[in-house]
Amino acid sequence: MPTSSRSSEGGTRRAAAAALLTPGLLALGVSFVVPLVWLARMSLNRTVGPAELQPDVSLSSYVDVLTDGFMWEVAWHTLWLGVLVTVLAVAVSYPIALFLARTRSRLRGLLMALAIAPLLTSSVVRTFGWLILLSDDGIVNSALSTLGIIGEPLTLTNNVTGVVIALVEIMMPYAILAMIAGFGRVSKDLEDAAGSLGAGRLRCFVRITFPLSLPGVLTGALMVFVLTVSAFITPRLMGGGRVFVIATEIYDQATTTLDWPRASALAVLLLLLFGVFLVLYQRLFRMVEGR
Amino acid sequence: MEDAYLALSKLTKTYPNQPRSAVHDVDIDVARGEFISLLGPSGCGKTTTLRMIAGLIAPTSGHIRVGGTDITNRPVHKRDMGLVFQSYALFPHMSVGENVDFGLQMRRVAKSERRRRVADALDMVHLAHLANRRVSQLSGGQAQRIALARALVVEPTVLLLDEPLSNLDAKLREELRVEIRRIQQETGITTVFVTHDQDEALAMSDRLVVMSEGRVEQVGEPWAVYETPENRFVADFIGRTNMFDGRVAGQSDGVLRLEVDGLGTLSVRAARTGGATATVMVRPHRVRIDPAERTANELKGRVVQSSYLGDVESVVIDVNGTRVTAERTHSGRPLTAGATVALGWGDADAYVIPQ
Amino acid sequence: MRSLSELIYRTLAGIVVVCSYLFLLAPLLVVFVLSFGASPNLEFPPKDWTLRWYADLAANGEFLEGLRVSLLLGLIVTVVSLVAGVTAALALTRHRFRGRDAVIGLFTSPLLLPSVVLGLALLLVLGQVGLVGTYPGLVVAHLGLTIPYVVRTVMMSLEAVDPSCEQAARTLGAGPVTTFRRITLPLITPGLVAGAALSFIISFDEAVVSLFVVGTGTTTLPVVVFRYVSNNTDPQVAALSVVLIVFSLAAVALIERALGLKRVLSKG
Numbered sequence: 001m002p003t004s005s006r007s008s009e010g011g012t013r014r015a016a017a018a019a020l021l022t023p024g025l026l027a028l029g030v031s032f033v034v035p036l037v038w039l040a041r042m043s044l045n046r047t048v049g050p051a052e053l054q055p056d057v058s059l060s061s062y063v064d065v066l067t068d069g070f071m072w073e074v075a076w077h078t079l080w081l082g083v084l085v086t087v088l089a090v091a092v093s094y095p096i097a098l099f100l101a102r103t104r105s106r107l108r109g110l111l112m113a114l115a116i117a118p119l120l121t122s123s124v125v126r127t128f129g130w131l132i133l134l135s136d137d138g139i140v141n142s143a144l145s146t147l148g149i150i151g152e153p154l155t156l157t158n159n160v161t162g163v164v165i166a167l168v169e170i171m172m173p174y175a176i177l178a179m180i181a182g183f184g185r186v187s188k189d190l191e192d193a194a195g196s197l198g199a200g201r202l203r204c205f206v207r208i209t210f211p212l213s214l215p216g217v218l219t220g221a222l223m224v225f226v227l228t229v230s231a232f233i234t235p236r237l238m239g240g241g242r243v244f245v246i247a248t249e250i251y252d253q254a255t256t257t258l259d260w261p262r263a264s265a266l267a268v269l270l271l272l273l274f275g276v277f278l279v280l281y282q283r284l285f286r287m288v289e290g291r
Numbered sequence: 292m293e294d295a296y297l298a299l300s301k302l303t304k305t306y307p308n309q310p311r312s313a314v315h316d317v318d319i320d321v322a323r324g325e326f327i328s329l330l331g332p333s334g335c336g337k338t339t340t341l342r343m344i345a346g347l348i349a350p351t352s353g354h355i356r357v358g359g360t361d362i363t364n365r366p367v368h369k370r371d372m373g374l375v376f377q378s379y380a381l382f383p384h385m386s387v388g389e390n391v392d393f394g395l396q397m398r399r400v401a402k403s404e405r406r407r408r409v410a411d412a413l414d415m416v417h418l419a420h421l422a423n424r425r426v427s428q429l430s431g432g433q434a435q436r437i438a439l440a441r442a443l444v445v446e447p448t449v450l451l452l453d454e455p456l457s458n459l460d461a462k463l464r465e466e467l468r469v470e471i472r473r474i475q476q477e478t479g480i481t482t483v484f485v486t487h488d489q490d491e492a493l494a495m496s497d498r499l500v501v502m503s504e505g506r507v508e509q510v511g512e513p514w515a516v517y518e519t520p521e522n523r524f525v526a527d528f529i530g531r532t533n534m535f536d537g538r539v540a541g542q543s544d545g546v547l548r549l550e551v552d553g554l555g556t557l558s559v560r561a562a563r564t565g566g567a568t569a570t571v572m573v574r575p576h577r578v579r580i581d582p583a584e585r586t587a588n589e590l591k592g593r594v595v596q597s598s599y600l601g602d603v604e605s606v607v608i609d610v611n612g613t614r615v616t617a618e619r620t621h622s623g624r625p626l627t628a629g630a631t632v633a634l635g636w637g638d639a640d641a642y643v644i645p646q
Numbered sequence: 647m648r649s650l651s652e653l654i655y656r657t658l659a660g661i662v663v664v665c666s667y668l669f670l671l672a673p674l675l676v677v678f679v680l681s682f683g684a685s686p687n688l689e690f691p692p693k694d695w696t697l698r699w700y701a702d703l704a705a706n707g708e709f710l711e712g713l714r715v716s717l718l719l720g721l722i723v724t725v726v727s728l729v730a731g732v733t734a735a736l737a738l739t740r741h742r743f744r745g746r747d748a749v750i751g752l753f754t755s756p757l758l759l760p761s762v763v764l765g766l767a768l769l770l771v772l773g774q775v776g777l778v779g780t781y782p783g784l785v786v787a788h789l790g791l792t793i794p795y796v797v798r799t800v801m802m803s804l805e806a807v808d809p810s811c812e813q814a815a816r817t818l819g820a821g822p823v824t825t826f827r828r829i830t831l832p833l834i835t836p837g838l839v840a841g842a843a844l845s846f847i848i849s850f851d852e853a854v855v856s857l858f859v860v861g862t863g864t865t866t867l868p869v870v871v872f873r874y875v876s877n878n879t880d881p882q883v884a885a886l887s888v889v890l891i892v893f894s895l896a897a898v899a900l901i902e903r904a905l906g907l908k909r910v911l912s913k914g
């Protein structure tokens with residue numbers, strides 16, 4: 001009966017789709033799904049001594065973390081760093097993004113690549129660059145003292161200042177990319193129209209350009225924020241071990257203290273923070289878009 | 292048909308999650324060497340039917356036979372059919388020659404023979420000089436000729452064409468129409484041609500299949516489908532027409548008399564009809580305006596609108612509240628709206644649509 | 647005067663844009679210049695020039711070992727990602743099935759995961775099965791980061807391929823595998839190139855996840871550099887950084903030519 005062989009043909013197609021998906025799903029399964037589940041499970045175990053854990057299903061690690069004053073300090077520190085870096089990175093990226101979104105220069109492609117290419121260079125390398133730039137006898141300090149602006153070198157590394165400066169720069173390509181993508185509605189024609197209606201440059205920017213670019217700014221801000229609060233390399237290297245954020249804390253708990261349940265609980269909390277911000281962002285984005 | 296070469300029987304396709312079938316119980320027989328067109332409005336299931344023949348869509352039920360062999364469950368690449376797409380579907384990474392060669396390579400034809408057959412196929416479409424061109428450098432008309440050569444070079448059992456002329460401009464379309472027909476007759480290949488352009492279908496085909504909403508409405512030679520449509524849909528879809536519903540008032544000597552509101556009694560040559568009502572159809576070009584001699588049906592009306600189209604003038608005439616469209620080959624100044632005219636047609640100019 | 651204010655505006659805007667660019671590129675430029683400076687104290691601007699640091703680099707066993715590990719790892723990860731990513735992209739573009747959107751979501755979500763969290767999670771799992779510090783362990787660790795990009799670039803390319811080309815090949819007698827090899831594969835080459843370049847450079851530059859799961863004999867170059875820079879900054883690292891930057895630039899050029907950097911890296 002043809003009908004049966006035909007339904008088996010549909011089945012063949014389904015089997016083909018399943019076969020094609022298998023390698024990818026398997027790879028993602030072992031490289032990220034299983035580990036995350038494992039991490040969540042680990043966070044429920046109990047630490048009984050240094051590097052010693054007892055299988056359990058309890059929230060004791062979470063209680064430990066959430067009742068630890070130092071952890072709260074680190075969390076606030078991380079959030080504060082996130083907000084500061086986000087504001088600064090968006091501010092310095094905005095001109096480049098706006099420029100790239102509107103320029104009709106022949107160099108646009110090159111300038112675009114130049115702005116986002118740093119994304120594909122190691123953040124270790126870029127942080128190293130900032131270490132050189134900002135060290136006590138580094139370029140910035142020697143330039144400032146040559147100009148007679150400062151007598152004593154400013155301390156710009158091994159503290160939060162350096163971390164902020166370097167993170168702002170490291171986040172810029174993400175911000176630029178996200179903003180350009182969101183700048184779809186900012187058209188030069190619209191501004192020209194406003195200009196021909198007699199609106200001055202500043203008014204035109206405040207009334208037309210900026211509101212239209214808000215969705216892009218929001219997307220950029222979210223990107224930078226979530227990447228900053230989970231950044232590890234730069235806070236570690238620029239902070240010289242003196243700047244504590246959730247990510248460095250997780251690393252230390254996992255590799256130095258060897259308190260895995262606690263590290264896992266922290267990681268889960270960081271993920272939750274991520275989730276909360278994603279949801280908040282979506283709400284906010286819909287509000288801005290919906291206007 | 293006894294000698295059907297390609298036979299579709301009770302072919303049905305219901306797409307997943309669709310309430311109605313896109314193709315329903317379609318029976319079509321195509322003789323060897325015949326050129327048959329599938330014609331119908333958009334969405335009537337022409338492409339679906341063609342793709343089922345090609346093997347690109349699996350039928351929900353029904354059978355497809357070629358030369359007596361059931362190929363319903365044979366995979367696409369073993370069906371040996373040539374398919375030409377509306378979008379040409381040439382391989383962009385191959386030259387023109389490589390495109391045409393592809394099917395021969397798949398059939399493991401020897402290299403020397405391949406070279407000869409590719410050259411012959413390109414000759415056939417008059418594009419031998421383009422063998423080394425990149426596909427992106429072809430015009431639409433050239434691309435479609437190459438697609439045709441590519442489909443034919445493997446000498447498929449059946450040639451399937453899905454609106455191959457739709458992407459071309461009017462002049463090219465006409466040119467290629469002639470060309471396709473010539474090649475089809477030269478090669479004698481059995482061909483199924485999908486189109487929603489009735490001029491194309493009428494001009495090219497040995498027979499037409501008129502489809503609507505997944506069903507076959509009528510199969511027949513172009514003149515027969517045009518002159519003697521089997522139902523209102525076909526009458527309306529092929530060409531322009533006037534249709535009047537009326538009550539049967541009498542019948543004698545092969546002439547039926549029909550009472551139509553506003554028009555009075557019309558006479559039309561027809562075999563006996565059983566019913567008390569009937570629908571009569573008159574093509575606009577059969578309606579004569581101010582006829583010189585007497586006709587079987589004589590009416591008077593007021594011109595509502597006249598469209599001057601150059602070779603013909605299309606006139607809409609109000610006859611006691613019923614609209615009649617007439618066409619006259621031109622003879623001077625077009626009629627003006629409001630003018631009163633006499634019109635008429637012979638009893639052989641009209642046709643009773645079988646219900 | 648309108649034209650004068652226009653001029654001032656344009657000049658100011660130009661200065662702001664140029665300064666932003668300078669800030670963005672400062673660390674890379676400085677590293678580049680200092681890698682050729684003769685002073686071991688990273689004096690800027692250098693008074694003398696030298697290639698000494700590059701020579702030192704070539705003699706530094708630790709760095710060379712890191713480079714070897716990273717290159718090997720990058721290659722394996724790229725090959726595996728291509729296989730897994732291309733098949734998945736094929737399924738997602740050429741087949742319609744229930745839960746397709748969810749699978750697409752799954753294939754793109756690792757992009758949003760904090761590396762530290764992923765690193766820790768991998769350390770825990772790989773530790774459990776004794777794969778920490780091994781190549782298989784490292785490959786697994788990097789796959790979650792690279793596959794989404796391959797799926798993305800290949801899907802972009804696949805969506806640009808007219809499905810009727812593949813169907814035409816089928817009607818001409820090509821089976822599914824031949825059709826893929828002769829038609830689909832050549833047509834998605836740009837996606838493959840971009841995906842491969844991205845996979846390689848992401849794996850090659852990855853530091854955080856690797857930091858958790860490397861071991862003796864499998865320490866990747868970024869981890870070596872990270873550890874080295876934690877303790878000292880010297881021109882040899884600048885030279886090494888330049889090498890890393892050159893790899894990145896090569897990847898950037900490939901991706902830009904194949905699909906366009908912006909398209910590939912933009913979210914959504």
Ligand SMILES: Nc1ncnc2c1ncn2[C@@H]1O[C@H](COP(=O)(O)OP(=O)(O)OP(=O)(O)O)[C@@H](O)[C@H]1O
Pocket residue numbers: 306307309313331332333334335336337338339340487
């Ligand atoms: N893959 C599909 N899934 C669901 N429905 C489909 C699919 N393909 C076609 N259909 C539906 O089946 C019906 C017939 O489609 P088909 O493409 O065969 O029409 P067609 O006669 O070729 O029309 P056109 O002249 O517009 O090309 C249409 O109603 C269409 O919406």
Ligand SMILES: [Mg+2]
Pocket residue numbers: 337338339
């Ligand atoms: Mg169609």
